[in-house]
Amino acid sequence: MRNIAVFCGSSNGASGKYREGAIKLGKELAGRGITLVYGGASVGLMGVVADAVLEGGGRVIGVIPKMLEEREISHPNLTDLIVVDSMHERKAKMAELADGFIALPGGPGTLEEFIEIFTWAQLGLHQKPFGLLNINHYYDPLVTFFNHMTEQQFLQEKYRSMVLMESIPKVLIEQFYTYEPPAIKTYINENQI
Template sequence: MHSVAVFCGSNFGVSPAYAEGAAALGRAMAGRGLRLVYGGTSKGLMGVVADAVLDAGGEVTGVINERLHARGHLHPRLSAHEVAATLSQRKMRMAALADAFIALPGGLGTFEELFEAATLTQLGEHTKACGVLNLRGYFEPLRAMLDHAVAEGFMKAEHRDMVVIESDPQRLLDALAAWQAPSVTKWIGQPGA
């Protein structure tokens, strides 16, 4: 694992614990020599994690879309950046540059990015670990939703368990580094599965 894509909010949330956790993750990544790949802006938790990696001497690659770049949202201190035409192309490029994915607290975009990365792993289109930094219990509803999907027969337990949920940045990075892709298909009780 050499680089990690981080998905997170472009806002700060209601508690300083979110920014503190984002900064702790950034420092932990830099301390391990992991390059941050992220959406390229200085807004919200996105800016906090990038600043923390940079301030700790690490490398940060931002992948920003044309619309946000044109609005002047590019972080000014990045090690490298790319401008993608669309949001979809931005996500594809981030996935290509990353060896694993972490979601911090965020909104719709963060959820969508996390689920797309996890789905691509589930389908075998890549074999990259996905995790969430569970600051202030933010992802407990996600944990409950994944458990519910298993209980209702829409997901195998192995696919629920492939999303690593940790509240400590160092433990999360350790778990992602040790992660193994599930070896089961996604289908449950169907012929040819």
């Protein structure tokens, strides 16, 4: 595991626990020699996790759309900053660079990035591990909804189980090393073959 992409908020959130969790994740990545790939900003949890990796002597690659870089929120001290033309290109570049994905607490953008990675995994577009760092029970409602999708037969259990979730960075990252993706989703009924 060389690079892990982290999706997270451009604000710090209501609880100091979110900031603490971002710092712990950054220290864990740096301590393991794992490069952080993230959205390139200096604000919110994005800036916190990047600073923690850098302070731990680790490498950080930021991927930021030109429109956001021009608003002067890009982090000035990264190992590498890749400027792209759009949000779509940002996600594609982060996915290309990453060997796994973690979502810290965040808003709609964080959720959208995580759900896209989940969908791509379900379709077999990648076989990389991905998980939620469930700081302060932030993602409990989302996991409840994933379980509801499964109960209502819109999400198969084998795909539901792809979503790793822990509250401790070290434990989540350890799960990445043993992750085994399920078979690729198909809509063909075996009885029809």
